[in-house]
Amino acid sequence: MKIQGLLYASALTLLLPLTLGAQEPPNCLSCHADKDLKKDLAGGKTQSLFVEQKDYLQSVHGSLSCTSCHTGITDAHPSDQPGKVDCGICHSQEVEAYKKSIHAQVFEADPATAPDCLSCHGTHQIQKVNTDKYKRATLDQCGQCHEDYKRTYLDTYHGKVVDLGETKDMPLCWDCHSAHEILPASDPQSNVSKERALATCLYCHKDATTKFAQYDVHSDRFSVKKSPIEFWTYLVMILIVCFAFGLWVPHTILWFVRDWLENRKKKKDSGSNPPSETGGGA
Amino acid sequence: MSEVAHTPAQAGSGPVETREILRLSGYQRFIHLLVVIAFFILAFTGIPLKFHEWAWAKMILSALGGYENARYLHRFGAILTFIYIGLYFAEIAYRFVIKREKGLFWGPDSIIPRVEDVIHVAQMVIWFCIGGRRPKIDRWAYWEKFDFFAEAWGNFALGVTGLILWFPAFFTRLLPGFAISMSTIIHGIEASLAVCFIFFIHFFNAHLRREKFPMDMVIVTGRMSMHEFAEDRPAELERVQKDNALFWHQVPPASPVLAKVGRTVGLILLVLGLGISVCITYSSFAEWIPRVIRFFS
Numbered sequence: 001m002k003i004q005g006l007l008y009a010s011a012l013t014l015l016l017p018l019t020l021g022a023q024e025p026p027n028c029l030s031c032h033a034d035k036d037l038k039k040d041l042a043g044g045k046t047q048s049l050f051v052e053q054k055d056y057l058q059s060v061h062g063s064l065s066c067t068s069c070h071t072g073i074t075d076a077h078p079s080d081q082p083g084k085v086d087c088g089i090c091h092s093q094e095v096e097a098y099k100k101s102i103h104a105q106v107f108e109a110d111p112a113t114a115p116d117c118l119s120c121h122g123t124h125q126i127q128k129v130n131t132d133k134y135k136r137a138t139l140d141q142c143g144q145c146h147e148d149y150k151r152t153y154l155d156t157y158h159g160k161v162v163d164l165g166e167t168k169d170m171p172l173c174w175d176c177h178s179a180h181e182i183l184p185a186s187d188p189q190s191n192v193s194k195e196r197a198l199a200t201c202l203y204c205h206k207d208a209t210t211k212f213a214q215y216d217v218h219s220d221r222f223s224v225k226k227s228p229i230e231f232w233t234y235l236v237m238i239l240i241v242c243f244a245f246g247l248w249v250p251h252t253i254l255w256f257v258r259d260w261l262e263n264r265k266k267k268k269d270s271g272s273n274p275p276s277e278t279g280g281g282a
Numbered sequence: 283m284s285e286v287a288h289t290p291a292q293a294g295s296g297p298v299e300t301r302e303i304l305r306l307s308g309y310q311r312f313i314h315l316l317v318v319i320a321f322f323i324l325a326f327t328g329i330p331l332k333f334h335e336w337a338w339a340k341m342i343l344s345a346l347g348g349y350e351n352a353r354y355l356h357r358f359g360a361i362l363t364f365i366y367i368g369l370y371f372a373e374i375a376y377r378f379v380i381k382r383e384k385g386l387f388w389g390p391d392s393i394i395p396r397v398e399d400v401i402h403v404a405q406m407v408i409w410f411c412i413g414g415r416r417p418k419i420d421r422w423a424y425w426e427k428f429d430f431f432a433e434a435w436g437n438f439a440l441g442v443t444g445l446i447l448w449f450p451a452f453f454t455r456l457l458p459g460f461a462i463s464m465s466t467i468i469h470g471i472e473a474s475l476a477v478c479f480i481f482f483i484h485f486f487n488a489h490l491r492r493e494k495f496p497m498d499m500v501i502v503t504g505r506m507s508m509h510e511f512a513e514d515r516p517a518e519l520e521r522v523q524k525d526n527a528l529f530w531h532q533v534p535p536a537s538p539v540l541a542k543v544g545r546t547v548g549l550i551l552l553v554l555g556l557g558i559s560v561c562i563t564y565s566s567f568a569e570w571i572p573r574v575i576r577f578f579s
Contacts, residue, residue, distance in 0.1 A: 214460075255410060259491055
């Protein structure tokens with residue numbers, strides 16, 4: 001019984017995009033499948049209104065109709081002004097959390113300098129967030145603005161393992177900073193503030209202590225101002241490498257050259273005296 | 283720390299002409315075998331993490347069956363390292379405390395550097411530049427002593443930082459948080475240094491130079507021919523002959539099977555080691571040259 005039910009359910013979810021998705025979009029897609037469909041924006045810019053049907057059907061929203069998100073479209077379309085898509089219709093919790101974040105505050109002041117839902121999730125190709133591919137991609141997305149933080153993250157064990165394609169059990173940006181309610185570290189309410197860092201570490205490191213949480217995850221070995229300890233450690237290690245190879249690379253090269261000269265001399269000696277005995281000492 | 287055969291039966295059997303000089307005891311060769319196994323495991327599972335951006339690192343990891351395997355193998359290699367360090371000190375303690383061996387920490391048979399080593403360095407450099415006579419080397423050459431202490435320092439630095447990275451929460455009960463970021467930096471750079479040093483410098487000094495090319499079998503068989511001994515360690519030969527002790531160093535040759543297996547395995551490891559060192563060197567320069575250019579421009 002249970003298995004049968006499951007089979008029906010999975011068959012239905014598989015068929016849904018084919019039925020629902022395929023039924024309605026053609027009405028919209030009769031125009032929006034055109035790659036050249038554009039809207040004129042202020043300042044002489046244009047916005048493409050093209051929708052790739054295949055991508056959309058493969059996205060997590062593939063089973064929804066266009067008007068589920070694009071509400072307010074009237075018979076007068078395209079001359080009406082459909083409002084902005086409100087993700088909060090379904091994802092009210094996430095939107096409420098986002099509204100508290102530093103990103104939302106900055107976005108309100110200047111939308112060009114901070115992300116909203118679409119900046120990270122995309123529009124018509126929204127994917128599940130718990131896949132390896134999506135997780136790895138978020139690192140580059142955060143890194144578009146937070147370049148130094150991406151670089152210093154990649155210097156840590158967490159970052160290196162993630163970069164090798166292994167995101168299981170490894171934290172990405174949003175595992176520590178939270179995905180929607182991101183706050184600056186200076187805010188006591190932030191996941192990464194002095195007050196709450198330990199609780200965040202404890203999520204994975206069950207035996208973490210206060211000192212453990214004081215570890216600066218984003219320490220920068222190239223910045224003497226931000227991370228003097230790491231900078232000097234790095235410099236001393238580089239000097240040790242230079243010392244070791246500075247001594248031994250010339251030693252090895254000189255030895256190799258001397259060996260070669262001795263070898264040549266030996267061959268010459270044995271070649272000139274007894275011509276009958278050749279190839280003995282190679 | 284010369285290894286002398288302890289019974290005449292062991293020392294003197296076999297025809298005199300084929301006898302060889304015993305340089306390394308079975309125990310010492312066994313420890314070196316553990317060092318080799320642990321070192322290769324650690325290098326091939328750890329280095330890809332440091333050079334994670336590079337395609338060759340990803341190739342090594344996928345050849346090992348992914349990061350999870352590498353992680354466990356690396357810890358296995360670490361345990362093996364702590365085992366051989368323990369075995370090494372156990373032998374030294376046994377020879378010093380129980381057997382009361384003399385010259386373990388001083389004199390010509392000791393691995394501890396002496397004034398003669400400085401003279402040998404100078405003589406060697408002169409030989410490099412103008413040829414002529416090579417320094418008369420005793421039991422341990424200065425490059426072997428440097429190798430030994432470089433390895434000891436590497437084991438210390440990598441062992442301590444490796445443990446901190448293995449148990450970060452435990453160690454930060456005692457140490458400040460920056461111990462973790464410091465350990466990450468030290469462990470990665472020291473490991474790259476150790477791998478390149480072993481495969482470029484140690485391999486050349488021990489195996490790839492003219493007299494030994496392509497491999498010095500002493501590390502497998504423990505033995506050296508009389509002719510090689512006289513050429514490579516003239517000062518030791520002189521000393522041993524003066525004491526009339528040559529007999530005690532002589533043993534029958536090792537089994538040819540052992541030599542064959544040792545040579546095959548040794549050459550495979552040599553190619554693997556040189557390969558990863560070339561990758562490390564290439565990637566390090568590729569990372570550093572733009573940095574240096576940016577700094578000066």
